[in-house]
Amino acid sequence: MTIKKSLIEPQPQKTFDCNPCKRATLDDIDNDEAAGLGRKAVISSSLSTETINVAHSISQMYHKSLRLTSKQIESLNLHEGANKVVFSVTTQYQGTCRCEAAIYLWNWDDRVIISDIDGTITKSDALGHILPQFGKDWTHKGIAKLYHKIHQNGYKFLYCSARAIGMAAITKDYLQWVNDQGIVLPKGPVLLAPSSLFSALHREVIEKKPEVFKIACLGDIRDLFRPHRQPFYAAFGNRTNDAYAYKQVGVSEARIFTVNPKGELTQEMTKGNKSSYNHLSGLVEHFFPMLTAEGSSSSLLECPDYSSFSYWKEPLPKLDMDVLL
Numbered sequence: 001m002t003i004k005k006s007l008i009e010p011q012p013q014k015t016f017d018c019n020p021c022k023r024a025t026l027d028d029i030d031n032d033e034a035a036g037l038g039r040k041a042v043i044s045s046s047l048s049t050e051t052i053n054v055a056h057s058i059s060q061m062y063h064k065s066l067r068l069t070s071k072q073i074e075s076l077n078l079h080e081g082a083n084k085v086v087f088s089v090t091t092q093y094q095g096t097c098r099c100e101a102a103i104y105l106w107n108w109d110d111r112v113i114i115s116d117i118d119g120t121i122t123k124s125d126a127l128g129h130i131l132p133q134f135g136k137d138w139t140h141k142g143i144a145k146l147y148h149k150i151h152q153n154g155y156k157f158l159y160c161s162a163r164a165i166g167m168a169a170i171t172k173d174y175l176q177w178v179n180d181q182g183i184v185l186p187k188g189p190v191l192l193a194p195s196s197l198f199s200a201l202h203r204e205v206i207e208k209k210p211e212v213f214k215i216a217c218l219g220d221i222r223d224l225f226r227p228h229r230q231p232f233y234a235a236f237g238n239r240t241n242d243a244y245a246y247k248q249v250g251v252s253e254a255r256i257f258t259v260n261p262k263g264e265l266t267q268e269m270t271k272g273n274k275s276s277y278n279h280l281s282g283l284v285e286h287f288f289p290m291l292t293a294e295g296s297s298s299s300l301l302e303c304p305d306y307s308s309f310s311y312w313k314e315p316l317p318k319l320d321m322d323v324l325l
Helices: 029-035 049-059 070-074 125-134 143-152 165-177 197-206 211-223 240-248 277-281
Strands: 081-091 095-105 112-115 156-164 190-193 232-237 256-259 265-267
Touching: 112 143, 143 156, 143 277, 156 165, 156 211, 165 190, 190 211, 211 240, 232 240, 240 256, 265 277
Parallel strands: 112 156, 112 232, 156 190, 232 256
Antiparallel strands: 081 095, 256 265
16 A cells, blocks of 8 residues: 655644654553554644645554445356356465355245354364364264254255364365265355454353354344245254354254254253164154255155055954944
8 A cells, every 4th residue: 555755744843743852662561552553543634634644644543344236146157056266366475375265046935944063063162172182083973964864855065163264264164074884064155253263262262152153154144034034943052052042043943953962952842852863864854854846845655655654554444333332
């Protein structure tokens, strides 16, 4: 950024010194007002209006955001599913830095399954960050098989974690690394907290408040769908904070599941009953029925003539109407 020389060279009688006897520097903690750090500096009224505006603009903080309009998204010609994109930034000293990502295109009537990562796919929050880096399988048994069956019934998966955005590559590699006898986790967008590694670990492990990010993030995803349309069908977590966040974005309590480090799975509506991922895999057709082409759960079987009710049930005994009368 280049600023004109006439704007940054004040006249000899005009100065930014709040104390005429001492010039403020960035190292002077007691004079951060004059240095423009944190608190508002007292600027002499004798300064020109143009110079004051430049001083204010330099001291302001800005957050960059990238939200495309509907027309801009349409011009990308995205296809259904994952679309790879690359962001590049060129600087004078570091050259060109590239960041790869994926834009997912879903239909307005798709049903989405939310899944946490640490403590939900992994067995614990803290060790879930570390042990997979050394090749240690710290994944709950049966979760890949369960998620695979749910995905086969037509549901989309969204992974939302309070991990730092700097761990995006590590997290994606871990999700692709999970393998249960040839069965892998379904692919889906991975949403992480836009913060540093230490602040994310402090918020999730020490403060234990991951719901602050998740409510805001999932709320934005929900607003992308049609008004009064609930895209989130079910959610998996490992804490009461996760269940609270899922309730805030409209997930039904009957389809919120939490798991503990022992692998015991509980349903939010019936917390007294404990099961597991393997047990829920046998009940997939009950909790996650196959979706029809219109996106709704199929109420009829593909072959109703041979269902357990129509074909395999025991026939009713013959009744003697004369005896009954």
